[in-house]
Amino acid sequence: MSILKTQRCCVFCGEKPKDKNREHVIPRWLMDITGGRKKPFDVQMEPKAGEKIKSKIATDKFVSPSCTECNSIYAALENEAKAAMAVLLNQTTLTGKQANSLLDWFDKVRIGLFINNMMLNKGGYITDPHFFIDQRIAAKDRCLLIYKLDEAKDTKGIAIISTNDHSFYDSPTSFILIVNDLLFINISSDFLFSERMGFPYPTSPEIADGKFMADEFSAKFRLFETISRLKYHRPNIELFQSIVDLKIVSAEHNSMLNNKYILDNSLQMNPLRSKVCAKIGSRYRFIDDGGVIPFGLVPKNKSKDMISHAIRLYEIKNQLLKSLYDTYPSGHDFLNRNILYNSRQLVVWNTYKLASTFVKKKT
Numbered sequence: 001m002s003i004l005k006t007q008r009c010c011v012f013c014g015e016k017p018k019d020k021n022r023e024h025v026i027p028r029w030l031m032d033i034t035g036g037r038k039k040p041f042d043v044q045m046e047p048k049a050g051e052k053i054k055s056k057i058a059t060d061k062f063v064s065p066s067c068t069e070c071n072s073i074y075a076a077l078e079n080e081a082k083a084a085m086a087v088l089l090n091q092t093t094l095t096g097k098q099a100n101s102l103l104d105w106f107d108k109v110r111i112g113l114f115i116n117n118m119m120l121n122k123g124g125y126i127t128d129p130h131f132f133i134d135q136r137i138a139a140k141d142r143c144l145l146i147y148k149l150d151e152a153k154d155t156k157g158i159a160i161i162s163t164n165d166h167s168f169y170d171s172p173t174s175f176i177l178i179v180n181d182l183l184f185i186n187i188s189s190d191f192l193f194s195e196r197m198g199f200p201y202p203t204s205p206e207i208a209d210g211k212f213m214a215d216e217f218s219a220k221f222r223l224f225e226t227i228s229r230l231k232y233h234r235p236n237i238e239l240f241q242s243i244v245d246l247k248i249v250s251a252e253h254n255s256m257l258n259n260k261y262i263l264d265n266s267l268q269m270n271p272l273r274s275k276v277c278a279k280i281g282s283r284y285r286f287i288d289d290g291g292v293i294p295f296g297l298v299p300k301n302k303s304k305d306m307i308s309h310a311i312r313l314y315e316i317k318n319q320l321l322k323s324l325y326d327t328y329p330s331g332h333d334f335l336n337r338n339i340l341y342n343s344r345q346l347v348v349w350n351t352y353k354l355a356s357t358f359v360k361k362k363t
């Protein structure tokens with residue numbers, strides 16, 4: 001049984017909360033710029049037997065238990081994310097430092113939603129989490145795709161897609177956050193981008209008992225023309241970062257870590273954290289802390305609506321699961337169950353898409 005069903009856990013450290021506090025998984029500063037703290041948003045929890053589906057909850061009531069100290073550690077990150085979000089909503093240039101903070105913040109929100117949603121969904125199927133926020137900030141390769149939604153002009157609000165379903169409870173690797181007219185796709189998984197970013201990657205990784213393992217590592221020491229094989233619509237901004245946990249890289253690979261390419265393009269050595277990589281014009285580049293990332297233009301015929309991005313998100317989830325067949329030989333049941341689940345979600349979203357096309361044609 002999930003520990004979340006039997007006891008209260010701090011959303012950051014996973015322990016029994018010390019000096020109990022409450023963490024707003026959707027922070028108050030974000031509520032304040034999206035229509036206020038009382039505004040309800042859709043959560044769609046599974047009901048307990050005989051209970052109605054809880055679908056709306058006031059944003060301010062969306063809270064998880066936490067220790068006071070754990071909570072205060074993240075105050076600085078919240079301030080940095082707030083500044084970065086203001087820049088994005090104004091469609092001005094983001095700095096490399098802000099992009100790096102924003103990626104940390106998306107890890108925090110994604111894992112916060114994972115713990116918080118399962119806690120709220122005690123009556124339904126929930127897993128036993130092996131990690132909380134502290135263990136997953138900057139722990140794996142990650143990316144953030146940022147889109148301006150044309151159809152959402154002048155609207156205010158928050159929406160979250162795909163953090164309250166079985167496949168997210170099984171592995172919270174990706175989700176969509178919508179903030180007013182901006183849509184964010186956040187994806188994080190082991191060594192998803194390292195190879196194509198020229199950073200160390202495992203040549204024959206394996207997952208056993210749910211744990212990622214690798215003996216042999218290699219590195220290309222150059223940036224590829226395309227960093228991700230995942231299929232997504234053209235974003236206004238795309239950010240990639242390689243994160244390598246050096247605990248799993250044995251000492252015999254040390255020379256790799258001292259290569260000039262790695263030293264020049266890293267922010268931190270343990271875990272090894274690359275500089276943020278962004279697409280500027282038609283090329284990817286590593287961005288220094290003070291370097292700038294412009295809010296790119298997407299031609300009108302390439303600009304997609306929210307439903308199209310949701311469809312892409314579920315396709316990406318299945319692409320990620322299918323890529324693990326060789327790595328995770330004992331996990332095929334797990335992978336197939338989640339692929340099936342995501343495929344059902346795809347049917348639902350594709351039906352929305354058809355319905356919306358029909359309405360548009362009629363008017």
Ligand SMILES: [Zn+2]
Pocket residue numbers: 010011012013014015017018066067070
């Ligand atoms: Zn704590």
